[in-house]
Amino acid sequence: xxxxxxxxxxxxxxxxxxxxxxxxxxxxxxxxxxxxxxxxxxxxxxxxxxxxxxxxxxxxxxxxxxxxxxxxxxxxxxxxxxxxxxxxxxxxxxxxxxxxxxxxxxxxxxx
Amino acid sequence: xxxxxxxxxxxxxxxxxxxxxxxxxxxxxxxxxxxxxxxxxxxxxxxxxxxxxxxxxxxxxxxxxxxxxxxxxxxxxxxxxxxxxxxxxxxxxxxxxxxxxxxxxxxxxxxxxxxxx
Numbered sequence: 434x435x436x437x438x439x440x441x442x443x444x445x446x447x448x449x450x451x452x453x454x455x456x457x458x459x460x461x462x463x464x465x466x467x468x469x470x471x472x473x474x475x476x477x478x479x480x481x482x483x484x485x486x487x488x489x490x491x492x493x494x495x496x497x498x499x500x501x502x503x504x505x506x507x508x509x510x511x512x513x514x515x516x517x518x519x520x521x522x523x524x525x526x527x528x529x530x531x532x533x534x535x536x537x538x539x540x541x542x543x544x
Numbered sequence: 545x546x547x548x549x550x551x552x553x554x555x556x557x558x559x560x561x562x563x564x565x566x567x568x569x570x571x572x573x574x575x576x577x578x579x580x581x582x583x584x585x586x587x588x589x590x591x592x593x594x595x596x597x598x599x600x601x602x603x604x605x606x607x608x609x610x611x612x613x614x615x616x617x618x619x620x621x622x623x624x625x626x627x628x629x630x631x632x633x634x635x636x637x638x639x640x641x642x643x644x645x646x647x648x649x650x651x652x653x654x655x656x657x658x659x660x661x
Contacts, residue, residue: 467649476635476652477587520587529594530575530641532650536586 434459437523439535447543450511454538456521457503465524466497466504471537472517480506480519511542546570548653550636556659562624565656567636568617576619577637577650578604578611587635593619626660633657 439456446452458466466483481488483504487496494507504523508515521535549568557563569576577592591601591611601611608627613619623630637650 476654478652479649482649529599530639530650531589531592531600533589534579534587 435535436460436525436533437521437535439521439538441536441538443539443541445541445543446511448511448513450542451507451509452511452540453505453507454519454521454540455503455505456523456535456538457501458521458523458533459502460523460526461499461502462526463523464526465532466495467522467532468495468504468506469520469522469534470517471520477520477534508540511540513542513544516540516542548636548638548651550634550653550656552656553654554657554659556661557626558661559627560625561660562622563626563630563658563660565621565634565636565658567619567621567638567653569619569636569638570640570651571617573638573640573651575639575641576613577639578619578621579635579637581633581635581655590621590634623658626658628660631658631660 436459468480469477470480471477481490481495483495483497492509496505518537518539520537522532525531551566575594578590579587581587590604593613596613610622633655635652635655637652639650
């Protein structure tokens with residue numbers, strides 16, 4: 434079983450739609466969780482951290498479910514500019530600042 | 545606007561040749577990571593350093609790959625000899641624990657796209 438699992442997609446959604454991605458992780462001792470965004474042929478960039486209480490940044494909401502060991506990302510009112518690959522990232526409790534990236538979920542927002 | 549730089553951006557080489565990739569982390573960052581990204585495997589950690597000391601290189605094929613930090617402003621990743629299966633995008637990232645940014649946030653360079661023929 435992979436340490437961090439994501440559905441690679443692609444998710445094709447119309448503009449204005451709401452879309453949600455889930456990600457599961459295997460190490461129950463993990464403490465830090467993130468979503469990164471990667472545009473085509475570009476480097477990954479931090480989108481948002483995921484806190485135990487959940488957090489929201491504009492149209493983006495991230496949530497953590499420790500009991501089921503998954504994190505989610507919800508995007509409301511999708512824009513064409515949201516088209517990208519979204520990477521789920523989980524820290525490795527045994528490694529200083531070491532994290533594991535999921536394969537990424539590709540989102541394509543269609544006009 | 546501080547950013548991680550990597551050279552070269554693209555590299556095409558023939559099997560058996562040595563490849564050297566360079567990375568300049570963000571000034572003041574104390575952790576440097578090397579990743580490899582392929583369509584099939586996604587982002588895989590090859591090696592990482594803290595304060596220039598190697599912490600973990602278990603993700604790296606030891607017989608052909610080597611990673612070093614000769615000084616705080618330069619990290620290198622070498623492949624010798626290169627093989628077609630090494631074709632991938634190699635990213636360098638840097639971070640600073642306890643800095644203003646999120647704990648564990650990593651700042652990525654633009655990557656080196658390597659093609660081994």
